[in-house]
Amino acid sequence: MASIELRSITFRRPELAVFDDLDLVVEDGELLAVVGPSGAGKSSLLRIIAGLEESDAGVVLIGGEDVTGLSPSDRKVAMVFQENALIPFKDVRHNVAFPLEIGGTPKGEVAARVEAEARVLTIAHLLERMPHQLAAGHQQLVQAARALVRVPEVFLMDEPLARLDAHLRVLVRRELRLLQSGYGVTTVWVTNDGQEAMAIADRMAVLDRGRIDQVGRPLELYATPATMTVAELIGSPPMSFAPARVVPDPPGCWIEVGPLRIRGWTPDLTGGGRRDVVVGVRAEDVIADPAGTPMRVTAMENLGSHGFALLQADDITVRMRVNAPPVVGEASRVRMRVIHVFDPSTGRALGHIETG
16 A cells, blocks of 8 residues: 655645645544534545645645656556445446456456455345446445446545435445545545544644645544634534633633633743733533532433533533533533633634633
8 A cells, every 4th residue: 555645736726725734644544534614625635645636736645656647547546435426327336347447457356356345345236237227325435436446556535424414424424434444445534524534534634725734643632722713624513612711820820711710821921011812712621519610501412322402601602511411591600620712813723721
């Protein structure tokens, strides 16, 4: 298999995200999930790797080889699209076989490889069906079989689960992840679903408006998000944000969030005078504490095994994970055990503070 390296990629198109001197490395055999909001440039990034789009500057390397000038068919790259990209007048067998047939593979080998791939992806019973007779999840698995039957060095997946309902999305995600790890194919998986990315990725890259905000392992991005975009995309439910103020009190400072005062020691916060910041907090980091700050329960989100209470005080609203639903309208005393502090003008993280 092969690593992927993008060096100094610049890409400018009207009404599309702009890459300016973008660098990214995907290690040999790993699954890198690229997550970001709509319009961030995720699909453009895949298309540049595949050779379907030409960058204005920069180099694409696969397995250490410069493939920037090569056509898509010469890059040993296979791609699965969000939409149904199956050939409508061919049955599943011939859809899967298509890249081998046009490549001149002998018929006996084509038949054997199609059968083998169909067994691995549990679609052998569908080989005689036409695409319109398949459920959306099976269409995605057929696309994956057609891509993998070529034995590619790189596997690119452009929001492959977006058309599926929630239950089917989990099942197909599991199948594709097992398949990728079994084959050891270097994979770039694009999605705007941070929860999906965390579930399948070895590493994640968060892309926003054509720039990479952060690359790292899922738990690293969850625990220490580099920007507000990362913090909002990674984790479920999304991080709650509130305006706050830093008040110097050497050798540290106080962070005032509505009625809450939190002691901070982060170097980026302790220098200078008072200043406005944004504080982010995850629902699981808001905990009940008899000595904590009273906040009124304004709503509940029930999810069966647990739920999330929305708490409000002085126009500050946060979520709190709960097992037993509190009474809406009553006050609950809470504290925040971890907060994340961001610069309101840039969105960059200034610190991640454990309050004890």
